[in-house]
Amino acid sequence: MALLRYESQVRAPLVEGVKDYHQVTEDICRPVETRPTKAWWIGFIISVIFLLFGIVSVTVQVIYGVGQWNLNRTVGWGWDITNFVWWIGIGHAGTLISAILLLFRQGWRTGVNRAAEAMTIFAVMCAGQFPVWHMGRVWDAFFVLPYPNTRGPLWVNFNSPLLWDVFAISTYFTVSVLFWYSGLIPDLATLRDRAKKKWSKFFYGAAAFGWTGSTKHWQRHESLSLVLAGLSTPLVLSVHTIVSFDFATSVVPGWHTTIFPPYFVAGAIFSGFAMVQTLLVVTRKVLGLEEYITIEHIDVMNKIIVLTGSIVGIAYLTELFMSWYSAVKYENFAFFENRLNLNSPYGWSYWLMMGCNVLSPQIFWIRKMRRNIIVTFFMSILVNIGMWFERFVIIVTSIYRDYLPSAWSTYYTPTIWEVGFYLGTFGLFFTCYFLFAKFFPVIAIAEIKHILKKSGEHYKAKMTELEEQKLETFVEKHGHDHGA
Amino acid sequence: MPVKKFITGNFYDEAVLFPAVKKARRAGYKIHDVFTPFPIHGLDKAMGLRDTSLHTAGFIYGITGTATAVGFITWALTVDWPINFGGKPYFSLPAWIPITFELTVLFASVGMVLTFCYLCQLAPFVKKDHFNPRSTDDTFVMALECTEKTNEEEAIQFLKELGAEDVKVQYKETGWWLGRYDKDTMPFRKKETEHHKETITQ
Numbered sequence: 001m002a003l004l005r006y007e008s009q010v011r012a013p014l015v016e017g018v019k020d021y022h023q024v025t026e027d028i029c030r031p032v033e034t035r036p037t038k039a040w041w042i043g044f045i046i047s048v049i050f051l052l053f054g055i056v057s058v059t060v061q062v063i064y065g066v067g068q069w070n071l072n073r074t075v076g077w078g079w080d081i082t083n084f085v086w087w088i089g090i091g092h093a094g095t096l097i098s099a100i101l102l103l104f105r106q107g108w109r110t111g112v113n114r115a116a117e118a119m120t121i122f123a124v125m126c127a128g129q130f131p132v133w134h135m136g137r138v139w140d141a142f143f144v145l146p147y148p149n150t151r152g153p154l155w156v157n158f159n160s161p162l163l164w165d166v167f168a169i170s171t172y173f174t175v176s177v178l179f180w181y182s183g184l185i186p187d188l189a190t191l192r193d194r195a196k197k198k199w200s201k202f203f204y205g206a207a208a209f210g211w212t213g214s215t216k217h218w219q220r221h222e223s224l225s226l227v228l229a230g231l232s233t234p235l236v237l238s239v240h241t242i243v244s245f246d247f248a249t250s251v252v253p254g255w256h257t258t259i260f261p262p263y264f265v266a267g268a269i270f271s272g273f274a275m276v277q278t279l280l281v282v283t284r285k286v287l288g289l290e291e292y293i294t295i296e297h298i299d300v301m302n303k304i305i306v307l308t309g310s311i312v313g314i315a316y317l318t319e320l321f322m323s324w325y326s327a328v329k330y331e332n333f334a335f336f337e338n339r340l341n342l343n344s345p346y347g348w349s350y351w352l353m354m355g356c357n358v359l360s361p362q363i364f365w366i367r368k369m370r371r372n373i374i375v376t377f378f379m380s381i382l383v384n385i386g387m388w389f390e391r392f393v394i395i396v397t398s399i400y401r402d403y404l405p406s407a408w409s410t411y412y413t414p415t416i417w418e419v420g421f422y423l424g425t426f427g428l429f430f431t432c433y434f435l436f437a438k439f440f441p442v443i444a445i446a447e448i449k450h451i452l453k454k455s456g457e458h459y460k461a462k463m464t465e466l467e468e469q470k471l472e473t474f475v476e477k478h479g480h481d482h483g484a
Numbered sequence: 485m486p487v488k489k490f491i492t493g494n495f496y497d498e499a500v501l502f503p504a505v506k507k508a509r510r511a512g513y514k515i516h517d518v519f520t521p522f523p524i525h526g527l528d529k530a531m532g533l534r535d536t537s538l539h540t541a542g543f544i545y546g547i548t549g550t551a552t553a554v555g556f557i558t559w560a561l562t563v564d565w566p567i568n569f570g571g572k573p574y575f576s577l578p579a580w581i582p583i584t585f586e587l588t589v590l591f592a593s594v595g596m597v598l599t600f601c602y603l604c605q606l607a608p609f610v611k612k613d614h615f616n617p618r619s620t621d622d623t624f625v626m627a628l629e630c631t632e633k634t635n636e637e638e639a640i641q642f643l644k645e646l647g648a649e650d651v652k653v654q655y656k657e658t659g660w661w662l663g664r665y666d667k668d669t670m671p672f673r674k675k676e677t678e679h680h681k682e683t684i685t686q
Binding site: 022 | 531587596597
């Protein structure tokens, strides 16, 4: 009898089909070991073209200055910071899946965590571009770091949320990379031991760090993963909290609100899961991994989307209520004129946000919709559009009309270079993702093997058989004499 | 660098592996290591390994991070160059919580990963013997170390009886002893090993 660990029969299997450990290795390594498909090449080339466009846009901006963007008085933060917050929000799902769901012992995370963590890293890389290039004199970017300098030394302002951001995002990036790579090492060792070509022997041999699978090493590895998960859990919450402080600690009506930290974190998880869905719905199909990233996984993630979308919805309504309840006319103006009023210049963006983020995810209350791939894909795009507009609404509608009408700015629209920069980060993101999907196992092989005998369809069926047996038959079949 | 003689056996099922480990220990064999493709909970206990103290190291690194952040910011903003930010006190601890927290996490994570790599002797380009490449795929490979007292034939027979397949004698560069960092366990150097192998087989 195989060693079966019990899992409730109510839970759907996480690995479908008849699999043994070797089959799991074969299935997940296949995309890495075969030549890239036509679809991969097309996607990769398009991504690289976008990336090149982004590089051109940034180069233009560096040569001619931030004036190449349409930022004005009073809209000093426009698409750049919108995109920054949007990407950093997307970068939250990976760590949520790998850390928080590990602590909550959610078995389904094993199918999606590797890709989600990679997505996190790439999204944070994209996010980091915006504040850096927004500085204008990018060659002085290192001024944000506290280093001994000849100006005093004059230190950075440790009381400023913008500096907190520097620490939060760089820490988040570092820890995410460490967490991702330490989980990847055993799987790279699997690839190393299977490698046939010279270059892949060299590459995976170098990348696997000499992993052997020794029991002691696994014990340490488990301890490391658990502690890193414990550290990443408050970290992931802190990062978007600190991003929200960039706004919440100011006195600008529309930004100056205490609800921002939880609201931003919920929104980040919301958009992050939407991006995970976008990527995985395609990845599982293209790489033929439907038995590992099952409809069950998609269903569960859609439940998180409807939950966090509704939390975000409550936050929007609370904001409106607090603005009304404060009886401050500037607050009222920011919310009821600049946002809620559809006829105001940016009113459309508020209602677009409401529609995409609050109303449309409600469709996921229906089980059939949660388990529909096309609906899921479409919704994931819609949510990401909505979440982009949320940041746009927060940033632009709060600042484009200052206290005095004489200081109201002209209607802010981005230039081609602002748009190009944004598209360029898409290029960066997808170029990285395509390379990742080609050269690394997109599913954590060791973790899938770990849950296989508990949650694999084949093994769950065996367990059902055992459960349904009469006690006498069970004892007769499996009982053994301890005295022997 | 010692090359030692081992008897290795492959297991394909955890349910066979666990009793085998126990019986091998009871029979007095020296289990060099069991190589598995994924973590098997309880195997470390069954093999008699002590718990890792890696998390304690992580705690110490974390505390170091906290102390570094609070200490440095306090010194920079109250001693080295006090600046009046909006009439707030120079020593404004609540505003430093975010950076203190981030540095705590950063120190703990980086420190732990480096310690992990040091303890397990993991680094880019490092290569080691692990008896059977299938142990990163689907097989649990148990390696018994042969000492002067070990009867080779008996040990092979013993492993076979425990349910091991593909039992064979292997001369290998040692990794390290269980649970301990040993100076002999430096990264594998191919030339020297082959030289040793020849001398042993002769």
